Amino acid sequence: MNRILITGASAGIGAALARAAAAPDVDFALWGRDTLRLSSVAGECRARGASAGSRVMDLRDAGAVAAAIVATDEAAPIDLAVFNAGIGGVSLGRDGLEDAAHALDVATVDFVAVVAGATAVARRMAARGRGRIVVVGSVADRLPLPMAPSYAGAKAGLLAFSRSLRGALARRGVGITYVAPGFVKTAMSDSAPGPKPFMLTSDDAARRILAAARAGRAELAFPLPYAILRSLAGFAPRAAAERAASAFAPRR
Ligand SMILES: NC(=O)c1ccc[n+]([C@@H]2O[C@H](COP(=O)([O-])OP(=O)(O)OC[C@H]3O[C@@H](n4cnc5c(N)ncnc54)[C@H](OP(=O)(O)O)[C@@H]3O)[C@@H](O)[C@H]2O)c1
Numbered sequence: 001m002n003r004i005l006i007t008g009a010s011a012g013i014g015a016a017l018a019r020a021a022a023a024p025d026v027d028f029a030l031w032g033r034d035t036l037r038l039s040s041v042a043g044e045c046r047a048r049g050a051s052a053g054s055r056v057m058d059l060r061d062a063g064a065v066a067a068a069i070v071a072t073d074e075a076a077p078i079d080l081a082v083f084n085a086g087i088g089g090v091s092l093g094r095d096g097l098e099d100a101a102h103a104l105d106v107a108t109v110d111f112v113a114v115v116a117g118a119t120a121v122a123r124r125m126a127a128r129g130r131g132r133i134v135v136v137g138s139v140a141d142r143l144p145l146p147m148a149p150s151y152a153g154a155k156a157g158l159l160a161f162s163r164s165l166r167g168a169l170a171r172r173g174v175g176i177t178y179v180a181p182g183f184v185k186t187a188m189s190d191s192a193p194g195p196k197p198f199m200l201t202s203d204d205a206a207r208r209i210l211a212a213a214r215a216g217r218a219e220l221a222f223p224l225p226y227a228i229l230r231s232l233a234g235f236a237p238r239a240a241a242e243r244a245a246s247a248f249a250p251r252r
Pocket residue numbers: 007008009010011012013014031032033034035037057058059060084085086087088109136137138139180181182183184185186187188189
């Protein structure tokens with residue numbers, strides 16, 4: 001895994017992933033929007049001996065993602081592609097309902113752009129007969145979240161997409177690792193209201209994600225209490241899961 005693409009590398013988990021993977025034999029393609037933070041992360045990677053190029057890209061322009069992937073892969077073939085960028089938090093109007101413009105951004109960045117990018121890189125990796133794709137989802141992928149329906153829906157979509165793509169690539173030498181983190185201390189979790197039990201540092205999360213990718217794991221949910229909750233939610237009757245989640249429904 002020497003050529004590594006990371007989306008959302010300018011902050012949080014993506015920046016921590018870049019720092020954790022940085023080594024003299026690694027060549028990064030780091031994507032993000034904030035030029036200064038992105039070049040600072042690239043500098044940290046270079047200080048660890050890696051090569052690092054960056055691309056400023058707004059993933060709300062999802063139609064541009066496939067071509068950007070092809071250009072990045074043509075510059076040097078990608079061995080590991082980590083689709084990590086995401087919008088989270090809770091954005092509710094005064095009526096307690098999600099803002100429609102925010103929901104569109106979440107659906108586009110957290111789902112559509114990942115589907116477009118992962119599909120584009122999967123085709124290139126399959127032609128070479130090697131490569132790994134990491135999709136960063138969330139433990140919210142199986143939870144009905146009344147305060148963040150677009151986020152929960154996007155992450156549920158990523159889980160289904162990753163499982164389906166894995167089947168399509170099974171005999172082509174390309175692996176998919178789908179990751180479902182619980183709370184990780186970043187700007188995203190800072191912006192969400194309420195308690196955040198079992199929160200991990202971004203460095204801890206990055207180490208776990210990299211280890212799962214290197215071990216060729218299909219899926220990883222962490223930390224353990226959330227992995228258990230997520231499994232139980234997967235088996236719970238829909239009505240019971242929605243009743244439990246309604247305790248978190250926003251009030252007007
Ligand atoms: N933190 C948590 O508790 C938690 C829990 C579960 C899952 N996750 C998932 O982990 C991933 C990383 O989250 P994080 O906590 O590290 O968040 P973060 O600190 O807010 O960082 C988000 C990253 O995504 C990039 N990004 C956001 N909108 C973008 C856009 N429109 N175009 C391009 N890049 C964009 C940001 O780039 P700029 O800063 O340059 O705009 C930044 O690099 C997300 O997929 C998130 O859903 C996080």
